[in-house]
Amino acid sequence: MTTRARQIQLDVDDIPPCWYNILPDLPEPLPPPRDPETGPSRVEQLPNLLIKECLKQEMSGERWIAIPDGLRELYVQAGRPRPLFRALSLERALKTPARLYYKAEFYSPTGSHKVNTALAQAYYAREEGYERLTTETGAGQWGSALAYAAALTGLKCTVYWVRAVYRWKQARLGFMQMLGADVYASPSERTEIGRSLLKQDPDHDGSLGIAISEGLEDARSDPKAVYSLGSVLNHVLMHQTIIGLETQKQFEKAGDYPDVMISCLGGGSNFGGFVLPFVGDVLKKGKTIRFIAAQSQAAPNLQGEYRYDHADHAGITPLLKMYTLGHTAHMAPIKGDGLRYHGCSPLLSLLRHLGYIDTVAYPADERHVFEQALLFMRTEGFLPAPESAYSVCCAIEEALKCREAGEEKVIAFNVSGHGFMDIEGYREVLALAAERPRAQSHSPLLGI
Numbered sequence: 001m002t003t004r005a006r007q008i009q010l011d012v013d014d015i016p017p018c019w020y021n022i023l024p025d026l027p028e029p030l031p032p033p034r035d036p037e038t039g040p041s042r043v044e045q046l047p048n049l050l051i052k053e054c055l056k057q058e059m060s061g062e063r064w065i066a067i068p069d070g071l072r073e074l075y076v077q078a079g080r081p082r083p084l085f086r087a088l089s090l091e092r093a094l095k096t097p098a099r100l101y102y103k104a105e106f107y108s109p110t111g112s113h114k115v116n117t118a119l120a121q122a123y124y125a126r127e128e129g130y131e132r133l134t135t136e137t138g139a140g141q142w143g144s145a146l147a148y149a150a151a152l153t154g155l156k157c158t159v160y161w162v163r164a165v166y167r168w169k170q171a172r173l174g175f176m177q178m179l180g181a182d183v184y185a186s187p188s189e190r191t192e193i194g195r196s197l198l199k200q201d202p203d204h205d206g207s208l209g210i211a212i213s214e215g216l217e218d219a220r221s222d223p224k225a226v227y228s229l230g231s232v233l234n235h236v237l238m239h240q241t242i243i244g245l246e247t248q249k250q251f252e253k254a255g256d257y258p259d260v261m262i263s264c265l266g267g268g269s270n271f272g273g274f275v276l277p278f279v280g281d282v283l284k285k286g287k288t289i290r291f292i293a294a295q296s297q298a299a300p301n302l303q304g305e306y307r308y309d310h311a312d313h314a315g316i317t318p319l320l321k322m323y324t325l326g327h328t329a330h331m332a333p334i335k336g337d338g339l340r341y342h343g344c345s346p347l348l349s350l351l352r353h354l355g356y357i358d359t360v361a362y363p364a365d366e367r368h369v370f371e372q373a374l375l376f377m378r379t380e381g382f383l384p385a386p387e388s389a390y391s392v393c394c395a396i397e398e399a400l401k402c403r404e405a406g407e408e409k410v411i412a413f414n415v416s417g418h419g420f421m422d423i424e425g426y427r428e429v430l431a432l433a434a435e436r437p438r439a440q441s442h443s444p445l446l447g448i
């Protein structure tokens with residue numbers, strides 16, 4: 001095997017000039033956002049809540065939307081394009097005939113794919129004259145990405161961070177603060193919804209749905225601020241298609257093509273960004289690919305009901321048609337907390353409803369998932385984010401199925417982020433001792 005086969009790289013000039021908007025290629029129209037039967041219209045409020053260019057993109061029927069030059073430059077500054085790796089060492093350890101490829105979104109200045117839409121949203125917000133961005137964050141990756149994008153575009157940034165995660169990720173908190181963001185544990189005393197929930201439980205764990213409500217409420221009360229969402233919506237997934245578009249070019253260069261594509265799914269942004277250009281190939285070019293979303297049994301939203309529901313806890317957003325567990329559902333915190341969200345993006349929900357997307361949900365104790373992340377770390381050498389560990393785990397299981405069946409499938413998976421600031425979570429779940437005796441340092445995991 002040559003070194004060229006292990007890493008498939010692109011030039012800066014290969015950064016796609018446009019994002020891919022799948023809306024005009026869908027087999028049937030996406031059900032539009034709707035108002036609930038009672039209360040003021042949420043749909044009419046959308047132009048006051050979202051960045052105008054993003055709202056325009058949300059509804060656009062254009063297949064290709066140009067990435068502005070200034071934004072492409074920010075993508076270059078953030079290190080795009082990102083490599084696609086052939087996981088030769090992992091393949092050997094698994095003794096699988098499958099060919100495994102992974103996209104390295106963890107090579108990101110803030111640690112994840114989230115910068116792809118953070119930079120776009122901050123860029124447009126500045127163009128539209130806003131001075132501050134408000135947002136939610138679960139894992140802390142989206143909050144970090146938006147804090148970074150705000151710093152680079154000269155905006156202020158306020159982050160409402162799910163309390164269950166805020167408690168243990170001190171390094172991420174410092175990171176966001178160093179980028180200049182104001183970060184609050186959510187629910188917080190700063191909003192009506194936060195105060196009402198803290199009254200019921202002063203140490204409330206919080207949820208992404210609650211943090212979204214707080215971000216929205218904050219932006220609504222300040223005309224210089226605008227709310228920025230890190231997942232779920234069409235335009236967010238479209239910004240993330242830069243991942244899949246690069247991956248398409250890389251597969252072309254490698255002379256290969258995926259049979260199976262896998263990624264973790266919370267609200268759907270990295271999964272959507274990775275697979276949607278390939279879903280386009282399935283819809284328009286007659287390709288056959290199996291798409292698998294890796295989730296947690298703590299929040300298996302794709303196994304919920306397909307119906308209209310709010311995207312936030314307080315019901316500030318319109319109703320979106322999506323697979324949902326219910327917008328006020330209680331879901332126990334996990335270390336991969338970026339996956340703990342009640343609903344899946346309407347776009348991916350429709351594709352799942354039409355039979356294009358499979359899903360798997362792993363046990364909420366996360367031990368099995370994190371053990372597979374360790375195997376990946378000890379073979380390929382990269383530590384995935386806890387959320388990305390679900391993607392890795394699913395890819396390993398599919399590769400083992402290929403070993404059983406003697407099938408040479410091509411499996412592509414996205415590693416959406418790195419876990420350098422999540423090591424406490426890994427140590428807790430894997431019960432790693434403070435000091436490991438020498439004899440145990442040889443991993444039993446590699447004996448697969």
Ligand SMILES: Cc1ncc(COP(=O)(O)O)c(C=O)c1O
Pocket residue numbers: 112113138139140141142230231232264265266267268269270271337338339385387388416417418
């Ligand atoms: C590294 C990483 N991957 C994946 C996710 C899940 O979000 P999404 O489904 O929008 O990609 C998160 C969410 O915080 C994350 O931090």
